[in-house]
Amino acid sequence: MDQIRYLKTLALLGCDQKPVKISVKDLESDLEASDKTISRNLKFLEEQGLIEREINPSGQMILISSAGMKLLSKEFADYKKIFHVKEHIDLDGTIVSGLGEGQYYISIDGYMDQFQEKLGFKPFPGTLNVKIKDYCFDLRKRMEEFPYVKIEGFSDGQRTYGASDCYPAQINGVCGFIIVPERTHYKIDLLEIIAPVKMREALNLKDGDEVKVTVGEIC
Known part of the structure; x- marks a missing residue:
């Protein structure tokens, strides 16, 4: 059907x-x-x-x-790709510390190889974590209508690793991707961003700093 x-x-x-x-x-x-x-x-x-x-x-x-x-949102995103529709949204948020899991997962060969092939760069092994403001939640949901890059799940023979969707994003001129794991309980208020550089150092950011994340094909 x-x-x-x-x-x-x-x-x-x-x-x-x-x-x-x-x-x-x-x-x-x-x-x-x-x-x-x-x-x-x-x-x-x-x-x-x-x-x-x-x-x-x-x-x-x-x-x-x-x-x-x-x-339906993903179908809409595919049509935007086909017809070259480009738009962006701005999400306000605050820099927060993660649990350190990003560095581990991003460094796994099965992910890193796909990042290099599909995103065009080798990410810094870690994520920049941004907790978005409550008033941005509706805009954050709209992000799922945007074009994205699919990172496929895989197995290393011992365990299975899930797929993720990567949405192009920018903070203060530094381009990267918001990585959204395809798992049921992913927190909508947290953005995990990967980039070719360590964004905290490149942008001189620390926990508590407020930033604006621009999502869309602008880089």
């Missing part, structure tokens, strides 16, 4: 904002499919966690889940 087509149709009916009462008949003309096919595919979307449904005698309420919206 075409998951994107179903999600797009549901979103246009308002299911991206709140649960909407929708019958299979409502979808037949848009999806050009039989009621049995539509019912089967809606059940599949629900099983995949892409929609939430509440079925009762009077009909069904449908809401696109966060996973479904993320799928």
Whole structure:
């Protein structure tokens, strides 16, 4: 089935904002499919966690889940790449210390090789961590609509390492990428930024300093 087509149709009916009462008949003309096919595919979307449904005698309420919206956002980002749409957003935040995990993961060959090939540079082994302001949360969500570079997950034979999405970004003229691991509980208020230089030293930054992170294809 075409998951994107179903999600797009549901979103246009308002299911991206709140649960909407929708019958299979409502979808037949848009999806050009039989009621049995539509019912089967809606059940599949629900099983995949892409929609939430509440079925009762009077009909069904449908809401696109966060996973479904993320799928639509990534599709939107791909179309922006195709049509060369360039835009940017500014996120205000504060420099904070990380847990030291960035240095370990970035230095792993399976990641480092992809960074060099796909991002065009060898990152400094560590991340600059920026905690964004509360009022930037909505803008941060928009970031997922932007073009990004996919870093694939891999296995070294002993353990599996997850994939990540990398969004181009800039702080005070220094270009890098915000790296967003594809894991369920990633904190939306924290940006982890990689660059070819140690950004703390290059920009003379310390914990507590306030910065503006410009996200988008501007470098």
